[in-house]
Amino acid sequence: MINAKLAAKSHPQHQSIVKLNSQVAFGGKELVIIGGPCTVENRQQMETVAAHLSTTSVQALRGGAYKPRTSPYAFQGMGETGLEILAAVSKKYHLPVVTEVMAISQIHAIASHADMLQVGSRNMQNFDLLKELGQAGKPILLKRGLAATIEEFVMAAEYIMSHGNLDVVLCERGIRSFDNYTRNVLDLAAVAALKQITHLPVIVDPSHAVGRRELVAPMAKAAVACGADGLIIECHPEPDKSVSDAAQALSLQEMLELVNSLKPIATAVGRSISELAVA
Ligand code: PEP
Ligand code: MN
Numbered sequence: 001m002i003n004a005k006l007a008a009k010s011h012p013q014h015q016s017i018v019k020l021n022s023q024v025a026f027g028g029k030e031l032v033i034i035g036g037p038c039t040v041e042n043r044q045q046m047e048t049v050a051a052h053l054s055t056t057s058v059q060a061l062r063g064g065a066y067k068p069r070t071s072p073y074a075f076q077g078m079g080e081t082g083l084e085i086l087a088a089v090s091k092k093y094h095l096p097v098v099t100e101v102m103a104i105s106q107i108h109a110i111a112s113h114a115d116m117l118q119v120g121s122r123n124m125q126n127f128d129l130l131k132e133l134g135q136a137g138k139p140i141l142l143k144r145g146l147a148a149t150i151e152e153f154v155m156a157a158e159y160i161m162s163h164g165n166l167d168v169v170l171c172e173r174g175i176r177s178f179d180n181y182t183r184n185v186l187d188l189a190a191v192a193a194l195k196q197i198t199h200l201p202v203i204v205d206p207s208h209a210v211g212r213r214e215l216v217a218p219m220a221k222a223a224v225a226c227g228a229d230g231l232i233i234e235c236h237p238e239p240d241k242s243v244s245d246a247a248q249a250l251s252l253q254e255m256l257e258l259v260n261s262l263k264p265i266a267t268a269v270g271r272s273i274s275e276l277a278v279a
Contacts, residue, residue, distance in 0.1 A: 002150075002151050002154050002155070002197060003155070004154050004155060004157075004158045004197075004198070005158070005162070006158055006161040006162060006166065007154050007155075007157045007158045007161055007168070007197075007198045007199070007200055008154075008197065008198060008199075009196070009197060009198055009199045010199070014199040015027050015199050015201075016166070016199045016200055016201065017201075018139050018167045018168070018169050018200070018201050019139065019167070020032065020059075020060060020096045020098075020115055020116055020139060021096045021115055023059075024059045024060060024096055026169045026201035026203065026229050026230055027169075027200075027201035027229055029270070029271055029272055030271070030272050030273065030274055031224065031228070031229060031230050031231070031262075031266055031271050031272070031273050032059055032060065032203065032229065032230035032231075033057060033058045033059060033060075033230060033231050033232075033233070033259055033262075033273065033274075034058070034059070034060040034061070034062050034098055034203075034230065034231065034232040034233070035049075035053050035056075035058040035060075035061065035062065035232075035233050035234075035235050035255055035259075036049055036050075036053070036061045036062035036063045036234070036235065037049060037062075037063050037234060037235065037236045037242060037249065038063075038064060038067075038234050038236075038242060038243070038244040038245040038249065039063065039064045039067055039075065039077060039078075039082075039242070039243050039244045039245075040063040040064065040065050040077070040078050040082035040085055040086060040099075041078075041242075041243050042085070043085050043088070043089075045236070045237060046061075046063060046085050046086065046089045047089055047092075048237040048252075049061070049063075049089075049235065049236070049237060049252065050089040050090075050092070050093040050095055051093060052237075052252040052255075052256075053093075053095060053235075053252075053255070054093040054094065054095055056255070056256050056259055057259045057260075057263075057273045057274045057275065058095075058255070058259060059095070059096070059274055060095055060096045060097065060098055060115070060116075061086070061089065061090060061093075061095040061096070061097050061098070062097075062098050062099070062118075062232055062234070063082070063086055063097070063099060064077055064082075064099060064100050064244075065077050065078050065079055065080070065081075065082030065083045065085075065086065065099055065100075065110075066079060066082075066099075066100055066101070066102045066103075066106055066110075067100070067244060068100070068102055068120050068122045068123070069244070074244070075243050075244065080109055082099075083099070083109060083110060083113040083114065084113065086099055086113060086114060087113040087114070090114075090115070096115035096116065097113070097114045097115050097116070098114065098115065098116040098117075098118050098141055098232070099113075099114045099116075099117070099118060100117075100118040100119070100120050101117045101118065101119065101129070101133070102120065102123060102129075103129065104128060104129055104132045107132060107133065107136055111136050111137060111138045114138070115138065115139070116138060116139045116140070116141055116169075117133065117136055117138050117139075117140050117141070118140075118141040118143065118171075119133065119140060119141070119142045119143060119156075120143055121143045121144060121145050121146050121148075121173060121208075122145075122146065124142065124143060124144060124145035124148055124152075124153065124156050125145060125148070125152065125156060127159055130156060130159035130160050130163070131159060131160075131163045132163075133160050133163070133165060134159075134160050134161070134162070134163020134164040134165045135163065135164055135165070136165060137165075138167075139165075139167035139168070139169065140160055140165060140167065140168050140169070141169050141171055141203075141232070142156060142157055142160065142168055142169065142170055142171065143171045143173050143205065144170070144171065144172055144173055144175065144187075144190070146175065146176050146184075147175060147176050148175070150190050150193055150194065150197070153170065153190075153194070154170075154194070154197060154198055157170060157198070157200060168200050169200065169201045169202070169203060169229075169230075170194055170198070170200050170201070170202045170203070171202075171203050171204065171205055171232060172186070172187055172188070172190050172191050172194070172202065172203075172204050172205070172209075172223075172228075173204075173205035173208045173209055174186045174187065174205070174208055174209030174210070175187055182209070182210045182211055182212065182215065183208065183209070183210060183211025183212070183248070184208065184209050184210070184211070185209070186204070186206060186209035186210065186219050186222075186223075188204075188222055188223065188226045191204060191223065191226050191227060191228050192226050192227055195227050201229040201230070202227075202228055202229055203228055203229055203230035203231060203232060204219075204220070204223035204228045204230075204231055204232075205231070205232045205233070206219035206220045206223060206231065206233065207232070207233050207234040207245070207248045207249075207250075208234075208245075208248070210248065211245075211247060211248045212247055212248060213239065213247065213248055213249060213250055213254070216233060216248065216250060216258070217254075217257075217258045217261065220233065220258060220262060221261065221262060221265050224262050224265045224266055224269065224271070225265055225268070225269060227269065231262075233250065233255065233258070234248055234249045234250065235249055235250040235251065235252055235254070235255040236249040236250075236251070236252075237251075237252060238251075239251050259273065
């Protein structure tokens with residue numbers, strides 16, 4: 001029995017709606033698809049991505065300005081310059097932005113440039129950060145820890161909620177296992193379980209789950225079929241040149257084809273996918 005007070009579902013129909021902005025919300029009939037590169041690399045890259053995605057059913061833009069890299073020698077992100085690029089393209093193409101926060105010291109700057117703050121897997125149990133995000137004034141995308149149990153994941157959401165922020169969206173992004181053919185193992189049973197345990201919207205990140213672009217589309221489809229409320233998917237104008245996570249990045253054309261292929265699956269499970277994000 002999970003000891004969550006605020007995140008727990010109180011009756012079978014209990015479902016929270018978490019607004020990303022005045023037009024886009026998680027947890028309703030319509031699925032929310034977030035797309036963009038792993039890392040913000042430069043203005044031109046983000047312009048190209050946003051210009052393309054804004055003509056598709058993708059409703060929000062992703063891109064890291066502060067990157068949690070395994071090696072301290074790897075590119076760590078553009079920092080505030082990256083946030084400024086995100087804010088500028090967001091405004092120009094009418095796409096709300098989701099970006100990662102790694103430290104309490106970054107919350108203010110990120111909250112003033114982005115629509116939603118992402119807590120990455122490596123920080124899912126950074127309890128001081130979670131508590132502070134209770135006061136961030138922006139919705140939080142909480143990713144499951146690399147080896148977190150479902151209970152630990154729900155209780156991490158409870159930290160944010162109990163400190164004042166009820167706008168939390170959970171993201172299943174795969175967990176560590178013994179097989180390194182895929183980067184992680186996408187735990188779709190967790191998606192179904194979380195939908196039963198909590199009233200929070202649950203989305204899936206097939207990109208970090210599989211780590212290989214050829215497996216992203218099938219897992220995205222499975223995620224929609226099993227009840228996910230949305231997807232966050234990495235794509236890049238020149239995938240092989242991505243500064244980080246090149247192997248899992250889709251091209252912009254592949255992203256468009258994937259989103260279109262999800263529509264019949266969404267319909268089959270009583271959901272929908274937005275028509276164009278911009279009129
Ligand atoms: C990311 O979304 O770029 C990321 C680093 O994800 P995760 O925290 O799931 O590894
Ligand atoms: Mn990535």
